[in-house]
Structure formats: structure tokens, C-alpha cells
Amino acid sequence: MSPDRILLGQFARPHGVRGLVRVQSFTADPSDIAAYGPVSDEAGTRTFRLRVVQPGEMPVVAVEGVADREAAAKLTGTRLYVARDRLPAPAEDEFYHADLIGLAVEDASGRRLGTIAAVNDHGAGAFLEIETGAQPLLLPFTRAAVPVVDLAGRRVVIAPPAEVVVPPSAAQPEGAAA
Structure with missing residues (x-):
């Protein structure tokens, strides 16, 4: 996905029979899902205008043009x-x-360990999924575990806690192919 577009959320299940939909929102305040104007699907081919009708952790929204449960x-x-x-x-x-x-x-x-493949948060705090070429490495996304985030240099430096074992095959000299 292009960094020019940011994932704000995902339609969940219908709510009632009049076309309302629950939304899993990834915004800091879940009800802000409609605050930034129209949203589009992943391909950018469909646009949706949302109006929050029931705020909450999974807001209920009205979607312009959607009038029934089907x-x-x-x-x-x-x-x-x-x-x-x-x-x-x-x-x-x-x-x-x-x-x-x-x-x-x-x-x-400075040893290259891999690449960030995903950032996940299932309620207990964000963690990074790092593709290592071996088994993926899961690391809490905290200042202690990730002391350096260098966006300009396109890298992070990690200091894994003792409980996180970095596979030896993941560590490569700087500049080596991942």
C-alpha cells in the first residue's frame, strides 16, 4: 500500500436493517473515522461518505447510498x-x-536483522512483526525495545528484552542481502 494513503479502519458487520454498519476504527478516537472526509477502499475505486450515528469503541456509521442490511x-x-x-x-x-x-x-x-512486515495491536500494546528470513520476530513497540526510529534513514534499531530471542540466522552484517 502506498504511504500516500493511510488505513483508517475496516467495515465490520451490519447493524440493524436500515443499512448501518459497525466499523473497526484505527483512529486514536474511534469516532473520528468520519472526521477526515470521504474514505476509499484499498484499490481506491470506491469512495464512501460516512456519518457516525453511534460513537463507541466500534462506532456505528451510516454510509451514503447504503439503505438496507443486504x-x-x-x-x-x-x-x-x-x-x-x-x-x-x-x-x-x-x-x-x-x-x-x-x-x-x-x-x-548495526547488524541487519530483517524488515518490519507489520505493526499489530490486539489490545495489550503495539508490537512489530519483523521478517527475518527465518521465523518472524515479534517485538513490543516500546522505547526500551525500539530505542531508535530513523524514518529518514529508513531503519529502526532494536534492543530486544531478554524474553525475545533473535534467531541467529536473522543477524546479518550491515549491507548483506536480507
Whole structure:
């Protein structure tokens, strides 16, 4: 996905019979899912105008042009994107996931360990999924575990806690192919 578009959320299940839909929102305040204007699907071919009708952790939205449960059900699973320039700049020490995915991962000595494949948060805090060429490495996304995020240099430096074992085959000299 292009870093020019940011994933804001995803349509979940229909709510009622009048075309309302629950949304899994990835915005800081879940009800802000409609605050940045129209959103589009992953391909950018369909545009949706949303209006929050029931705020909450999984807001219920009205989607312009969707008037019944059947039409709402067809939206289930659709990922919702917005142009990056419609979003505020992240605060210091905040990052859009799209900016982190693809960054090189190094240890403190400069050894290349892999690449950030995903940023996940299932409720207990964000963690990085690092593709190492061996088994993926899961690392908490905390200042202690990731002391350096260098967006300009397209890299992060990690200091894994003792509980996280970095596979020996993941460590490569700087400049080696991943």
C-alpha cells in the first residue's frame, strides 16, 4: 500500500436493517473515522461518505447510498483508506504504521536483522512483526525495545528484552542481502 494513503479502519458487520454498519476504527478516537472526509477502499475505486450515528469503541456509521442490511453486509471486510495529507502530522514519538512497515531492523552494533512486515495491536500494546528470513520476530513497540526510529534513514534499531530471542540466522552484517 502506498504511504500516500493511510488505513483508517475496516467495515465490520451490519447493524440493524436500515443499512448501518459497525466499523473497526484505527483512529486514536474511534469516532473520528468520519472526521477526515470521504474514505476509499484499498484499490481506491470506491469512495464512501460516512456519518457516525453511534460513537463507541466500534462506532456505528451510516454510509451514503447504503439503505438496507443486504447492502451493508456486502461492505463487510472492506478496508477504509484516506489520503495522508488529510491527516494531522503525528506528534513526536508517534508514527503512522505505513511509515514503519518496510523499515530495516538493526541491532545496536548495526547488524541487519530483517524488515518490519507489520505493526499489530490486539489490545495489550503495539508490537512489530519483523521478517527475518527465518521465523518472524515479534517485538513490543516500546522505547526500551525500539530505542531508535530513523524514518529518514529508513531503519529502526532494536534492543530486544531478554524474553525475545533473535534467531541467529536473522543477524546479518550491515549491507548483506536480507
